[in-house]
Ligand SMILES: Nc1ncnc2c1ncn2[C@@H]1O[C@H](COP(=O)(O)OP(=O)(O)OP(=O)(O)O)[C@@H](O)[C@H]1O
Ligand code: SF4
């Protein structure tokens with residue numbers, strides 16, 4: 001009985017991907033394996049465990065979405081994977097295997113080369129991170145030139161010009177944009193430039209941290225389509241960071257839900273949306289507005305906990321509508337367990353018997 005349910009789940013998720021993303025090419029090769037990865041900030045008030053014991057795997061060609069409320073640790077995880085964490089933050093433990101190499105063990109110089117060429121980040125607020133006094137072409141070229149090896153011959157000015165125009169074309173911008181300054185571009189255009197810089201060295205993993213926040217819904221949709229096209233064109237994997245569950249459901253193949261610095265549920269998008277197992281995920285999905293039935297909007301009561309001072313028992317218990325005494329006070333064991341193929345849930349919420 002259990003077996004047939006698991007088989008059915010697998011079939012329905014594959015069907016869902018085939019329906020929504022018929023050109024998806026997801027290989028069996030693991031592009032990224034993150035294990036027990038923790039990034040902490042050391043502050044005067046104590047240690048902020050903003051990303052704690054996170055584990056996840058991404059296949060080559062897969063679209064993974066990372067969701068969670070503001071402050072749940074999504075950017076901390078993304079920056080940690082890129083090894084761009086700045087003091088007082090530091091990688092406390094764990095491994096990040098990218099194409100078989102543990103990036104936490106690379107020298108600074110090796111890591112610098114790995115960024116853009118294997119692993120690229122379109123950072124949160126990317127459109128504001130462009131240098132205001134530099135033309136767009138120079139900003140795109142800088143990353144390319146910086147990654148040239150001593151043995152590489154420097155491309156000619158004309159070659160660089162063609163590379164820049166090709167990149168602009170791939171993100172849907174006219175070649176004339178190369179000569180402009182950031183203040184001459186709209187928010188959506190700046191976001192596209194950030195994507196052009198991100199893909200300039202054909203990475204096989206792109207991390208896009210909230211690429212559509214602060215953009216109107218029409219531009220959001222166009223940016224997501226461009227991002228999807230770029231990812232498919234490069235046969236890359238993508239980690240999309242965002243709050244918008246609706247957008248994520250349309251774009252991603254798999255989803256990871258973060259709460260208070262921990263991953264509480266991971267799995268195929270279809271499976272997690274149709275059969276969420278963690279109470280927090282259930283509430284996130286319930287809070288989505290529906291066009292089919294008019295109902296009162298439901299939010300998640302309360303506020304996320306201070307990461308410096310986590311509650312005893314389950315970290316979500318102060319906001320959970322159905323905590324048991326064990327959940328609230330018990331020494332609950334936390335960590336992900338597999339409930340169906342590829343669907344992992346924090347064991348505290350599986351073992352408490354509430355779901
Ligand atoms: N430099 C820092 N020093 C101390 N704490 C920090 C620092 N940067 C982030 N934090 C804390 O780490 C936690 C996670 O922050 P992070 O920016 O990763 O969240 P997020 O999920 O990306 O949020 P958002 O959706 O708003 O972008 C927050 O509680 C934040 O206050
Ligand atoms: S473990 Fe208990 S308190 Fe925590 S989310 Fe699940 S049901 Fe709620």
Ligand SMILES: [Mg+2]
Nearest residue numbers: 074075076124
């Ligand atoms: Mg963030």
